[in-house]
Amino acid sequence: MSAEATNPATPGPVTGPAARWRARIDLRRLGRAALLGPTARDRLPDAISHVVEAHRAHHPDADLEPLRRAYVLAESSHRGQMRKSGEPYITHPLAVTLILAELGAETTTLTASLLHDTVEDTEVTLDQVGEQFGAEVRYLVDGVTKLEKVDYGAAAEPETFRKMLVATGNDVRVMSIKLADRLHNMRTLGVMRPEKQERIAKVTRDVLIPLAERLGVQALKTELEDLVFAILHPEEYEHTRELIVENASRADDPLAEVADEMRTVLRDADIQAEVLIRPRHFVSVHRVARKRGRLRGADFGRLLVLVAEDADCYGVLGELHTCMTPVVSEFKDFIAVPKFNLYQSLHTAVARPDGQVVEVLIRTHQMHKVAEAGVVALGNPYAPSSDEPADGERADPTRPGWLSRLLDWQQAAPDPDTFWSTLREDLAQNREITVFRADGGTLGLPEGASCVDAAYAQYGEDAHACIGARVNGRLATLSTVLKDGDTVELLMGQDPASEPSREWLEHAHTPAARIAIQRWLAAHPATGEEGERPAESAPAPRPTTEALSTEGSSTARPAANVVVDQPDATVRLAGCCTPVPPDEITGFAVRGGAVTVHRVLCTAVARMKSTGRPEIAVHWGGTSECRVTLVAESFVRPHLLADLTEAMATEGAEIVSATVEPPAQQRVRHTYTVQLPDAADLPALMRAMRNVAGVYDVSRTQTQPGMS
Incomplete structure (x- = not known):
């Protein structure tokens, strides 16, 4: 998996997890220990002492025997x-395992990490x-093992990621190992050819970093971002480094001053x-720097307040907002509403004089541990629980909605190139919204979804048959962009010939929508290319009033059975309200x-009465x-026009005239004047x-109406 990695030459962050890890691990020392070969049975090799120390810090009662055996097999296989x-x-593999141990991964993950390249690179x-x-362990190792270029050619990389994502759908620890593997390879990318460094950095930027973000592994994500930044934007990286060094040399530190003030307030x-x-x-x-321009001392960091209980978080917030000057617009509550990647925190800001x-x-x-390590901090998500039925089924609490959607659409991707480009597009959408379905369920969608x-x-x-929607109870076009918390009711047609x-x-x-629509259009090139499916353009051929009219204006037609209290009067039914x-x-x-004759509720009646025009008593004679x-x-x-006219004919209505207006925003308005054999049939029609x-x-x- 990582035979191409070489000496560390790319500069990394001055502070943070990377510095701690580099201080903890000496690759040359590990190399010398590895060259000594396996140690006596049952004795922990010196080479994994750093791993053991980090692992015991999180799991003091862990059984270390699997790690010993995994190291012995890995060392002898890679010798x-x-x-x-x-x-x-x-x-x-030792460095990758140490990264995961520092994050708090459990023993099974570390065992698989030590062995993660054995199947790919050894016998x-x-x-x-x-x-x-x-x-x-077998599943995890298989999940991170690359597919051979000999078998897959140029498709090897995208198909490897497809395989890895499918494996991640069943066990997120697969992706944890992959992320740690990529981090160590990025740390040691310096002696590769520049073009190869750039290619690997771009894949890391487009795929691995978004996956680290979605899985909540911020400690890996932030260092990967810095390493990619250094390779793809070396001049901007160097300028940023100079800013950080210059700020570190300043005598005054506004962050330290505010931190001391906060400690006093909380104490x-x-x-x-x-x-x-x-x-x-x-x-x-x-x-x-790009957002604010000139940076000041407080811009180079943030203050982190750690407490024991959830309620203490709000207690801290109340004290800070009471005793200091809060910037209310900066407040966000990610404890009550966690981010989709498990992240929880209260965010606020205070202003200095x-x-x-x-x-x-x-x-x-605990929130901090999860914020840093994400799914890695959850330990073994498949450990049996006394609350779960012993039916052999494993419920994965770490499989979020975005991963389920990704696994759904990847099956429909027709080729590796489509999968690869669509994966990058999907991962670029970082924020997720929750939409409530009319039937009581929920949908997790990326921000900007329609x-x-x-x-x-x-x-x-089956969404090919969708004909419209109601959003929050109101009719909406299918192009309507949904917001977090919206309720959506999708209106489905019954026509089996419905088309997107x-x-x-x-x-x-979303990839699921785009791929499904593209597959249908590819399978129906005539309709798709000629644009004859008019769901958002023109409907089927539109008849005009002239085309269907048989008797002219409805306002001049004689009334049926209307009795007027005025002898010999000619009676007309008003076309503005067509009373029946x-x-x-x-x-x-x-x-x-x-x-x-008008309906009493006709708007023309109120207008004529207001001008003093006298009413004439009329009533229906039968x-x-x-x-x-x-x-x-x-x-x-x-086929909407055809279906409507057929339904009207079935009810015995004779269409006298019809007008179909040009469609607008996926909607169309039809106006029909019809003759019914009996007015009592109108409700049924x-x-x-x-x-x-x-x-x-x-x-x-x-x-x-104009003039009546």
Whole structure:
């Protein structure tokens, strides 16, 4: 896995976990110990003394025998292999294992870490690993073993990552080992050719660092960021290093002064707490410099307050906000609402009299451990619990929603290139939101996700039939971007021929949605390329009023069975409200002695009454045929017009005229004037129209009339 790694030449962070690790491990010393060969049976080799010491600090009762046996097998298997630096190869698995031990990994992870390159680089087989160390160690070693370039060619790297991610879905410890392996390789990348350094650094930036962030392993993530920064942006790295060195030489330290003030405040409040200065790593300083311009002393770090219990965190917050000057806009509560990567802390800031702002992190010791080590700090997530049924099933509490989604879409990626590019895009979306489903469930989606993404997250490829959505109870287009906490109800059509639209790709942010839509379009090139699927463009051919009209304007039509208290009057039903039995109606005289009949609730009635026009009493003489204008509002989909007209014909309605407006934002408005044999059939007709897939409302026309 790491035979290419060589001498450390790339500068790393001045402070932080990297400095501690480098102080703890002397690769040359480990190399000399390894050259001495295996030690007597049952005696711990000197070469793993650093690993044992770090492991016991987190797990004082751990059984060290598996580590001894794993080291003996790894050392004997790698004996004679050298790194490009000239060191014995065994120094690499030892360094990787020490990184994990410092983070608090349990014994099984460390055992697999010592053996992680044996199957790939030596004659040891997976079966042998399984026989000697058990199924879990075998699984972890298999998960991080590369696929051969001889078999996969250029696809070896993406397919290796695909394999590794699938293994991570069953056991996140696979990715823990991979991250530690990449960190040590990045530390020792200096003698590689510049072009190879750049290629490895870019993969680290695009894939490994986002994975470290999502798994919450901040200690690895921050050092990887700095190492990548040094390789890909050497001039900016050097400038940042100079800023850090210059700040360290200053006599005054605003962070130390505020830390002392905080200690006094908390001591007076009888709150037991540690207040530590937490220097920013290189990339963090660089980001702050780009954001704020000139840096001041408080910008080079943050204060970390560690307490025993969750309640103490809020106690600290209250004291700081009471006794110091808080910057309220900087407050964030990641304890009540943890980040998707397990991170918990209170974030706040206080202002000094000179205007400098000091950022403060408040967390418990356990939260701090998880913030640094993420899933590694959880130990063995598969250890049996007395609360779990002994049914052989292993529930993984460390498999977050983003990982489940990733595993779902990777199966549909048609080729390694698509998988590789889509993986990088997916991992670039760091923030996750929670959306509530109408049925009571939840969906975890990346920030910026739309209703299209929600549809494919909930229904998979059945989302091709989605015709619209309601967000927080209101109708919304599929392009609507969802926010954290939204409730979304997806409206699904029943037409088996439902198709996705190419335009949906513009609103799809998740790989699951994009890949599903692209697969359908690739399988239906005629529809996809010609744009005939009109879910967000044009519907099926749109008839106009002229095309379907048979009797002209509905306002001039004679009324059926309307009795008027005015002899010999000509009666017309108003086109603005198209009254039909049993509507309450009223009449108004118009030129030529005619009487126009309106629904009582028509807006024109109120306007005419306000001008003093007298009403004429009218009433229905009996139910019989009637003419009415209806407006159907719907989401755009193929065959909608045909389905609507068929539903209307089934109810016995004769379409006199119809108008279909151009679609806007995935919606379309149809206006139909229909003749019914009996006015009592109107409610049934409107129900039949609403039942057509894609139709979300049918109403009587409310057209504003001109002169009645």
